[in-house]
Amino acid sequence: MCTTAAAAAVVGAISPFGGPNGCALGLMIEALVATPTRTALGDDVRGILDPTHPSTKGDVFIAMAPRAPGHDRVRAPGARACATRAANLADAVPVSQVTWTSAQQIAADVPERH
Numbered sequence: 619m620c621t622t623a624a625a626a627a628v629v630g631a632i633s634p635f636g637g638p639n640g641c642a643l644g645l646m647i648e649a650l651v652a653t654p655t656r657t658a659l660g661d662d663v664r665g666i667l668d669p670t671h672p673s674t675k676g677d678v679f680i681a682m683a684p685r686a687p688g689h690d691r692v693r694a695p696g697a698r699a700c701a702t703r704a705a706n707l708a709d710a711v712p713v714s715q716v717t718w719t720s721a722q723q724i725a726a727d728v729p730e731r732h
Contacts, residue, residue, distance in 0.1 A: 651678045 665673030
């Protein structure tokens with residue numbers, strides 16, 4: 619949302635992103651944070667961008683080592699699939715010669731429609 623109204627900018631400020639998967643991930647993280655910190659969940663969270671209510675949110679900070687010894691990069695779940703998809707969209711989907719030949723034979727057997 620593009621706006622110059624500060625009040626409009628905070629509407630949905632902590633809404634989940636990523637559709638159903640993002641919503642499920644948000645719910646999981648919320649439960650993991652609220653349980654050990656004994657703070658509110660969902661609509662019961664108060665005080666976020668609202669100075670009129672005492673804050674009922676919890677914060678958890680997770681520290682991670684950037685790389686494991688012997689590895690050249692940090693990998694996250696889905697990162698390889700994301701990179702493969704981007705490469706396939708940019709270049710083409712790789713197809714083995716056996717699969718390509720089989721597809722051509724099947725296509726040759728399909729009658730043309732006029």
